[in-house]
Amino acid sequence: MQGTNKLKWAELQDQVNRQKIDIYALTETHLRDDEQPLLPGLVWQGKNRSKGQKRGxxxxxxxxxxxxxxxDCQDKEHMWIKIKIDTRDLYICVIYMATGLEEQKWNDSIYACLKKDIEETYKGQPILLMGDFxxxxxxxxxxxKDAAGFRKLIKQCNLQIANLHPACEGTYTWSRRANKSAIDYILYNQEVVRQDINITALYIDEDKTNSCGSDHNRMKLCLRRHQPHRVNRPETTKAHWRVKEQERLDEFSNKLxxxxxxxxTYEEFAEKCLSxxxxTIGKTSEKKRTRNTPWFDGELKTEIRIRKELSRRHRHTPNESTEKEVIWKEYLAQKRKVKEMAAKKIDQKFQKEEENLHKDRNHYSQKFWAYIRTLEPKDTLQEDPLILLTENSIPLHTKEEIEQHITKHFKNMQTNPVDPSPQISSRKKDKTSTPEEEKLTGPISKLELKRRINDLKNQKATGLxxxxxxxxxxxxxxxxxxxxxxxNDILASRKIPRTWKESRVKLIHKGKGKETSDIGAYRPxxxxxxxxxxxxxxLNRRLQNHCExxxxxxxxxxxxxxxxxxxxHIFTLTQAIEMKNRDKSQLYLAYLDLQQAYDSVPHSRLWEKLEKINIEEDFIKLLxxxxxxxxxxxxxxxxKSxxxxxxxxxxxxxxxxxTLFNIYINSLLxxxxxxxxxxxxxxxxxxxxxxxxxxxxxxxxxDIVLxxxxPADLQHLLDIxxxxxxxxxxxxxxxxxxxxxxxxxxxxxxxxxQGNTIKKTATYRF
Known part of the structure; x- marks a missing residue:
């Protein structure tokens, strides 16, 4: 916290409410005696120094x-609280250790008190210790440096350092100008692990986005209780909104x-839409079942029902009865009627599909192939249990093993690469002012919103x-x-809703030739x-127009x-090949493929490139x-990971x-x-x-072709x-x-x- 600036308390209140934080532990509040921070709607529990004591x-x-x-406030500068994670108690302690040789005895007494608390008061309980050590x-x-008491407490009480946990993102908890180090820690004991309280993430705010101006970086710890003995229930299908019924949609729009x-606010508006x-619309609650084809309508079902009834009557009529022959003839006639009706309806269905394809000439190709895909057998790959392979090619069979493997794989991919040659921004200040309506971050107009809404497609997956x-x-x-x-409020304030920050990533198999057991064979x-x-x-339409x-x-x-x-480009390539064949001269082509192109773009490098081409500063801040x-x-x-x-x-x-990727790769081209x-x-x-x-x-x-x-010219291009x-x-x-x-x-x-030999080919799909 570091300081009595009242604005910091307001920022903390905003973080707790907006980011859904359950507990915020603070050190160096600078509060004195019975002073209380102004936190409407929140609860404060703390221990202040007395007036006259050392500052801070x-x-x-x-x-x-x-x-x-x-x-539970203690006599020293540490205090405990108890919370529940599901049905389990968790004891959390916030600590502040002072600096300087004269404070060493004070710190030693706090370590001794902590040891006593852990071994006696909270013996056998899951505990977390956090603060400025x-x-x-x-x-x-x-x-x-100054770590003797810290190490001794860890050894005596068998504690673990969460900063070293695989789930931790970031290293340095303190920074000032060019100096940075780790002096704040979170410790936990073995009872946390034994009682299945999992550390799912620990984010250290090295960018100081949420650190309230302090030279200490906020540490955000995420805990989740794992239920290892949960009863397996059959998975139900997700309910979907009944958006295909126009009457319900009309009722929804009128009532809204x-x-x-x-x-x-945005959150209130979204909640209002859902309520x-x-x-008015409601969701489907039935389990997923095989859908009848469109031609299999009520009329055909009625005729089939009559055919079945005639068949049943024929089976139950005695052989010696004269009625049996009459029923049989009626059954055969009804059977022909059903067959002819089904054939006619199928033919009408295909004619209607063809008419729909021809109606929209602008998207004919897209609609044609979409229709062809509907005729293909359903790919059951995603429905079947998969076996993923570890680094040692050992099959993983249990759900827990597979989900851990998925988490580890994509977490490793999110490791920031070391930028070999940081770019120096060459932004030139543009002295001419841009009209508000031409700014990339200008207010969204009615016409702009209307056009983009009209372009939306139905039956798309929904986010959180x-x-x-x-x-x-x-x-x-x-x-x-x-x-x-x-x-427009989001555009101006750059305060992004929580539901925009969290997402699901579906892993789609890349197709034939890829091992389904290799997690790298799936496109996110x-x-x-x-x-x-x-x-x-x-935003993309604005950025595209600006680039053009x-x-x-x-x-x-x-x-x-x-x-x-x-x-x-295909026309250019074929013309070049025909020209070279006609002249009987040589042409060398190299088809380049970037590995995980989108997934490899470092954000900091992208922001630098946007600055270099003079993209508006406010637009970059929004991104x-x-x-x-x-x-x-x-x-x-x-x-699920x-x-x-x-x-x-x-x-x-x-x-x-x-568009962002086009800008990122533009310097290469x-x-x-x-x-x-x-x-x-x-x-x-x-x-x-x-x-x-x-x-x-x-x-x-x-996808790049050189x-x-x-040969020398092609190698020169490859070297660039x-x-x-x-x-x-x-x-x-x-x-x-x-x-x-x-x-x-x-x-x-x-x-x-890049030091690797390229294979030769006679054909390539561009």
């Missing part, structure tokens, strides 16, 4: 009123419109807020205005809040840009806020990600075009002047790519990166990228 000091806990806490240990700081009589939807696109498209005037106001697709995706679509207007992106890049297609403290749970079929902090990478499934050789094309103008054009590379997002007329990719913390996948030669006789040619 003071400890305590902040908790919401919903949390039941029993406090003002000591350095070799594991974190590389040296030991009538209830919006006063301004609401109205629950009353559980609001589908169908709700947004059903909004009437007041609801749209309320939503626009909420989004982030399922975000639909309102967040709407918000990011607006200011000519930021290389002409070699055709991926995810307006009015550009993959077929443009930082959108990416700060995000977490994800990875889902593979029925298996624990929450994983998202430190690097772009979110696959976010509308902003393709620019340097290849500027420094490298390439394919030289000549054209003759009407004035009979010969003009030469050089094509060094073609790109569609992260073009050269000699190796250098720039290394600087940008990107790695090429040598299994997919290949080269191709046109009119090549020399079979001994080899090419390398």
């Amino acid at each position: 000091g003071g400890i305590g806990f902040i908790t919401p009123k919903r949390i039941t806490v029993n406090g 003002n000591c350095h240990i070799v594991e974190l700081d590389g040296h030991e 419109e009538s209830t919006l009589t006063e301004p609401l 109205v939807a629950q009353e 807020d559980d609001i589908p696109n169908e709700f947004l498209k059903a909004f009437k005037t007041e609801a749209k205005e309320m939503l626009r106001g909420c989004l 697709i982030t399922i975000l809040s639909n309102i967040l995706k709407l918000f990011n679509t607006i 207007k200011t000519l930021i992106l290389s002409e070699s890049q055709n991926g995810f840009r307006p009015n550009r297609r993959t077929s443009d 930082k806020a959108l990416y700060a403290e995000c977490t994800a749970v990875y889902e593979l079929g029925k298996y 624990r929450q994983v902090q998202q430190n690097i990478g772009l979110k696959q499934g976010c509308p902003l990600s393709p 620019e340097q290849v075009n500027r420094e490298g050789p390439g394919l030289r094309l000549s054209t003759v103008t009407t004035e009979r002047q010969e003009i030469y054009t050089k094509i060094s590379c073609l790109a569609f997002a992260d 073009l050269a007329e000699s 790519c190796s250098r720039v990719a290394h600087e940008d913390c990107l790695t090429f996948n040598t299994d997919k990166t290949q080269w191709m030669g046109i009119n090549i006789d020399d079979k001994d040619i080899t090419f390398t990228i």
Whole structure:
């Protein structure tokens, strides 16, 4: 805490409420005697120093009123509280150790008191000790200082240091200017482990986003009680909103419109939408079952029922009865009728599908292939139990083992890479003011929101807020205005809702040729809040327009840009190959594939690149806020990881990600075009002047093709790519990166990228 600035207490109150923090432990509150902090709606329990004592000091806990806490103040500068995790008691102690040789006896007495508390008062109970120990240990700081009492307490009471736990993100708990170290710790005993209280995460706020201006970095500990003997119940299918029934949607939009009589925050507005939807639309509660095909309607079901009844009557009629023959003839006639009716309805169904495909010519190809996919047999890969392999190729069979493996794999991927050559921002201050309506962070207009809502597609997965696109498209005037106001508030304040920070990531198998037992064979697709995706679509359209207007992106890049297609590059490639075949001259092509392209982008490097191309500072701050403290749970079929902090990478499934990646990779394309050789094309103008054009590379997002007329030229291009990719913390996948030669006789040619040899190929799918 460090200080009596009243604004810090307001910031702490905001963090507790907004981030759903259950307990906030504080040291160095600087409170004196019976002084109480102003924390409306929260509970404060603390121990203050008396006036006249040494400045500083003071400890305590902040908790919401919903949390039941029993406090126990001690004589020294430490205090205990008791909380419950499910049905288990957990004892938490906050501690402040003073600095200086004259305070050593004081600290020793606190350590002695702590030892007595642990061994006598709280013997056999799960405990956490947290606070400012003002000591350095070799594991974190590389040296030991003032740590004798700290080490002795750990050894005598068999404690563990949570800062060294695999779930810990961050190292340094104190920083001032260029100096940084670890002096704050969280300790726990073996009873925490024995009673299945799991440390799921420990975030050290090294960026000081939530540290209230202190030179100490906030430590956020997440605990969860694991139930190892939980009774296995059959998994039920997720209930879905009845959004296909237009009458229910109309009732929802009308009732929501009538209830919006006063301004609401985003969270209140989202809650209002859900409560109205629950009353008017409701959810399906039935278990998932095989859906009947559209042609199998009520009329056909009635005729089938008649056929079955005739069959039943025929079976139960005595053989000697004359009626049996009559019933049999009726049955055969009814059977033919059912067959003809089914054939007719199937034919009508296909005709209707064809008409629907032809109606929307702009999306004909997309709708055609979507329809073809519906005819394919369902892929049951995600439904079946999987066996994932560990690093030692040992099969994992239990649910717990597999989920731990998923968590570990994606947690390792979130380790920030070391930036080999930090960029120095070359932002030039633009003295000309940008009109408000042209700013990337300008208010969202009515027309802008209307157009983006109209572009939304139905039947899309929902994020944690559980609001589908169908709700947004059903909004009437007041609801749209309320939503626009909420989004503009977020745009201006950069306070991101909690439901936007947490996401599910579905792991989708990449397809044939990939081992299902290898977790690396699954592509992560982030399922975000639909309102967040709407918000990011607006930002992306603005960023795209800005990039096109200011000519930021290389002409070699055709991926995810307006009015550009993959077929443009395919045409260029085929024309180049035909030209070289006609001239019987050589052409060398290298097809590059970046390994985990989106997942490898370091956030800090991306912000630097945005600054370098003079993207508005407020827009960069907004992006930082959108990416700060995000977490994800990875889902593979029925298996789920624990929450994983998202430190690097772009979110696959976010509308902003393709444009941000184009900006990130743009320096590689620019340097290849500027420094490298390439394919030289000549054209003759009407004035009979010969003009030469050089094509060094073609790109569609992260799929890049290099073009050269000699082996030396191609290797030069590959060397440029190796250098720039290394600087940008990107790695090429040598299994997919290949080269191709046109009119090549020399079979001994080899090419390398990032020190790895590239395979030769005769065909490539671009």
